[in-house]
Amino acid sequence: MEKRLTMFFVSLFLCVGSVLAQTKVTGTVYSQEDGQPIIGAAVKVDGTQTGMLTDVNGRFSLTLPDGKMTLTISYLGYESKTLQAKNGMRVFLKADAATLDEVVVTAMGISRQQKTLGYSATQLDSEELTVGKMTDVTSALAGKVAGVQISASSADPGTANSVIIRGFSSINGNNQPLYVVDGVPLQQTSLLSQGHQEAMGGVSNVNPNDIESMTVLKGAAATAIYGSRAANGVIIITTKSGKKEEARNFSITYDGSVQWRTVSTLPKFQNQFGQGWNGKQTYIENGSWGPEFDGSQQVYGPIWNHQQLIHKYEAVDSNVKDFFETGVTTSHSVALSGMSDDSKMTYYLSYGYSSDDGIIPSDKDSYQRNTIAFRGSYEATKWLKISSSMNIAKTKTDIVGSYQGTSFIDGILEFPRDLSLVDRKDLSSPFNTPEAWYTPYGITNPYWAIENNYNHNDSKQVYGKIQADIKPLKQLTLTYRYGFDYTDFDLKMGYPQITLDDALINEDYGYAPSNMNQDGWVYSRYYRKYELNHDFMANWADKYLDGKLDVNVTAGVNMNERSNTYMTGETDGLTFNTGFWDLSNGATKAELSENQSKRRLVGLFGDVTIGWDDMIYLGLTARNDWSSTLPIDANSYFYPGATLSWIFTKLIPENKILDFGKLRLAYGKTGNDADPYQTSARYEQGTSRAYYGSDVAKFPMSGVNAFQARNTIGSSDLKPEMTTEYEIGLNLAFLNNRINIDFAYYNRETKDQIFTLPVDPASGYAYMVTNFGNVRNRGIELLVNTTPIRTKDFRWDLGFNFSKNQNKVLSMPASVEGGKTTIYSFSAGNDAVYFYAEEGNPMGEYYTYMPQYTADGKLIVGEDGQPVLTTDLIDTGKNMNPDWIGGITTAFTYKGISLSAALDIRKGGYMFSRSKNLMQFTGNGSITTYNQRRPFIIPNSVVSDGNGGYVENTTPIMLSGGDFGVGDYQDYYNDYGWGQGGEAYLLDKSFVKLRNITLAYQLPRSLVSKLYLSDITLSLFCNNVFTWTHKSNTFIDPEGSTRGNDLEGQFGELYVNPACRTFGFNVGIKF
């Protein structure tokens, strides 16, 4: 990265010599630390335009024009040296406090030296981002940036990641950062579909190989200039552009990889009991509440056409694991880039292809992406530069849906321990279809479910920009940028019709297969959305007072328009039971609905940075927005920011220990507007629901149309929500830059949150939109990069990052839910788990029905010996937030070989897990073998003596307990959470993940150049190598979620598909 930047700048400003030949000098440039030659150092003849870059051996050879004898040798990250030219000279450069001189791209695409920044900005370069060959580039950030929490909500191909910077602030809205590609905001398009957050566009469509660098701006001061959408931080992506290479003025690169994925986490199953219910054998029950295995031959399933299945009644230990296949991912990326001979024109053209097939048998879990990227720039005159970028992405995603019914995941989690799954592939056998599947209780053969359910998405995205930079004066740059992003997708979903008549069923054992009958369903959604941005900016940059006063002023206007349109059609009562996923397949009339929304925003912003003597920098920002989504008479809001950066080492004498020290202070505010149409009452076509069916009375009915008030009422006095943040930070470099420390403390408060608040339905509405509440996130971030060993050939880098974020809801009006509000809730039967934002607690506090204890800690049970659960929801004291997150990265480099690894650690926090619950509900989990399922009395339990006191409980719990007038063993698991009540749904989210190990080998230059190439790199890698979870989590990978990638997604999972491990190899070739 540093090297490339140097070359880029050098090639911009130097015209390679074609001058009068006089004296010729040769020399070599070395690094002072390790004595290694420096490749690509710039050697410039002072007072001329002559210069060159050192070659692979650090050598240069120059012809000096007459009278010119002084050379300046520079290399980014090293202190420049100016000395007299001498033939055969050896120049040793001393390392600078390198990274701090590095240029980072900040707000509005403005490049700044890291040292001038008064806020935290972490930059990752291309190599770091592509090391694991992840299809989605945000995956590569995991564990690498302090304060940033990356989670893959599932391992399914084409899943959008959750990226959370400095904790969750917004209770209702979006907590994902804003992505800005080459100065243009990118729409984040992902859709929660059947429990999967599908990536339809946005950052998922950026080819990782096209990225030059990614900068994470965390604080409000850093982000204020981007306006409303930057309240959750900004990730700035700078893509590669055309540049000169060493030998030629263009390059061609190829990068390709193949990787395989296998299932990595499954629940821990018991292997002692088999199919049945209440300890008895039932031939048609799913789950394993039956008798203990005895190895006998047993029939199971219904008798169909006088035939029945038979199997040995013993555990099939790996019946679930064996079900999964090895998925394959391939990716190829080719890029051509270069610069015209006169250096006025640059170009970059790339094509990328990724194909990803997951672990579920078949290609019904797959993702394919094709991307084309083009960027060019042209310097028409000295004062005018035109640049453009155009990106096209096309993706195809197939998802295997979650939840109950004919879903595959429910089918495998409820599958009895004694049956074999892999033998059930043949769908021509009626025993492997709903016709005679072993159970008609709401699940069916997973193979059949995969084959007969459909969830397919085709998406296209075009985004880019056209930009003109005018420099009427040396100090002044005027920029106009037109940015656009257009995304559309065609989503199709369907499930099959099942119309069994049981004609060939001789014995159904009480519940006929036709109970699985369902109407079938076809669903289409055609969606298009666009975002347009106009930015007008003026930048004034100059130095005054002998170059000591550095002034940089930017002012601008942004106009933004975002629009969504979609039409949805659905039908049921299918004519072709399966496979024909078209709206014409419905026997009922296709139902259509449409939706449009549009929003506009105008923003006026300014940014002033004043620097003094390369030592102290003061930055001031301000922005005013006018948003269409706020009440028209109160749609303007203003927010300022200020930063201070002080390089205090300028004041202390140069020494061997402390190379560099910077103190930074920042304060910033960011305003946020509402979603469209939240300022008034709205109406919708009439509809009422039933217990399980929605739309049980749906207009038009009987030739009459009717409307009703929507369940959410808007507010005509909505205010923008405001995030205020301050930050104190410290950057230090020690021991010749071997130890780099970046520390930050921040405090962020988000007030007047715009929230759709649940209200008592007796108010006439289920929700109201209002401003309320104040959420604080404060914490520390520490990033330490060290190089413990650095010798001529060997280098060991070791990095740590740690962040601790404390989230707290500071205020919540008492009038609503007694100072708390529901973010999400789950209820099934009489169980309920609520997920609240509650005053005084961190966000995402779980409430549920809990067991009760006496003052001396004994569990209170009822007459039946079962725990007595509270009838009110009780605070569990558990919430979604991790105590801290951290990461360790390390790399060993020996000559061309490097071995690197990244470890991601998350400590604490809880989630809801339906998979865990299914393990207790079905009796499949290893947790359901307490006391070998023999009768037991709950230890340390007491029962009411009827007079307000308690006596020791002597009532046992046993299988089929209902028959004996005592508590039922199975109910103890199903209804009483094996003594924990609703808390049994919660899972400790802690994990340590070895995210990636990569072994890379860069072929020696000598060999490569013989092939007329400039670089060949081979690598082997493994992602998600190991995951260590909390000992109580024997169920799932705790990153899983089926409620999307934002706050609601933190609630947890309902039937998440299993996590994966991938491994593969990569070839990178550069011509």
Added chain:
Amino acid sequence: MKKLTIISAIILGLGMTSCDSYLDINQDPNSPTEENMTTSILLPAAEMGIAATYGNLLRIPAGYFAQQYSHMFGTSNYVDYSQFEMSPVRSGSAYSQINRVGLKNLQTIRNLAEKNEEWGTYLAATTLRCFALQALVDCYGSIPYSEALDISNPSPKYDEGQVVYAGILAELEDALSKANASDPVATNFLFQGEKAGSWIKFANALKLRIMSREVGAVPEVEGKIGALIAEGNFPTDDVAYTDCWSNETGQMNPYYSEEFSTAFGSTQINVTANMAIVSTMLQKNAEGDVVYQDPRLAAFFDTNSNGEYVGGVSGTNFSTSGNYKAAYWCRPAMKYDSPVYYIQVAEVEFFIAEYYARQGNAAQAEAHYNAAIEASCESAGVGGADEVIAQFPYNQAKYKEVIGVAKWLALSGTNNFESWCELRRMKYPAFSGISGNELYNASEDKLNTELYIPGTLYTPISVFDKVGSNMVIQRWPYPSASTSSNSNAPVFDDSEYKVPPFWGK
């Protein structure tokens, strides 16, 4: 620098002047505007909000509570109802839908009707509103009323049931005083194309129901009931949604749609006939020969796969049974176009009979009692009312019991919610003291139908411990949909499951 000034000036100038119109785009194109709303556009949706709730969300649990329903083998969706349990979570959907879809839109309709002096529509909307509010009181005892339906107060206080009853009676009086029988009424499904006269009859029947419930709690109501009966302007047909259903998803009788059709994916199969109702309508002697079969039985329930009528036992789903599986049980007889009954002619007659019985006028009481049974048979489309009357003859000395049992039978196939309300009020059918564990011996997997005493209730197997033996659940807990967001919602004490609304004390 000059260029910058000029360009900025132009941009800012253009921006500022056109800013307001550029940004004035916040009207949802997918919603009709408030100004365009009419009573006819809103009324059918509001009606269905109540009908879909009353005819399904209230009907199913009440059918279990009244021991007209028991639970299907193997499935478990409503086993808790059959054990007389109602949780705060489950009690919320009815509360929410009646308030949000029913009452909220009726409020808008009433405001529009009042403004435009559409008094026929005003009466219709008020009658439906009072009907729904009564049902809520009958579930919860107390509900938000005086402060409800005002979004500026998202935490409305709860009013005592008696206060609500008095309030809705006054509302009905007021609306009746404004409407004439010939007034037109906005588009609706209950009395399609009819004038306000039909609504006046419905309102009168509703008043009779409300006041009959109040007897015992409100002493002065008796005279008003007498006056209303004397006026005699009651419906001559059952008040029910009969013609608006069709055999398509979202268009069927809501109970049929949920429990009997495949409209929402797979079929929900949970509800079966209860031993109590079946063995009262179909009585056998010690030899097992049928001695009495109610003609309405076939109209209310289907036979099982053997062509027999059998009833299940409350509190179990027979999950481990080898003898009594899905095909053994009888399901309610429902069709996509089965009516959703609000008030039946038979009920009006039962209330009148009860009034005369209280007055000691045995002859009038018996006449209306018999008329009620005849109306019930006619409504069910069957003859043979005489046989029913012969089996359950009127008895002035035990008028509460005979009316209670006869009503329980009459409503078992049409209006289970009203049946649960009336058996709580009248305390009949009474509990015989027998428990479900005796009626079904799970360890022997044997039904002991012969132990059941016709015309009685029994304690379910695994009865909800907060209700206990020999009692039906008296009230629904306040819904968590309300208590979780309303700081003025009262606390529901576990003991209140045993405490009926004010009219049942």
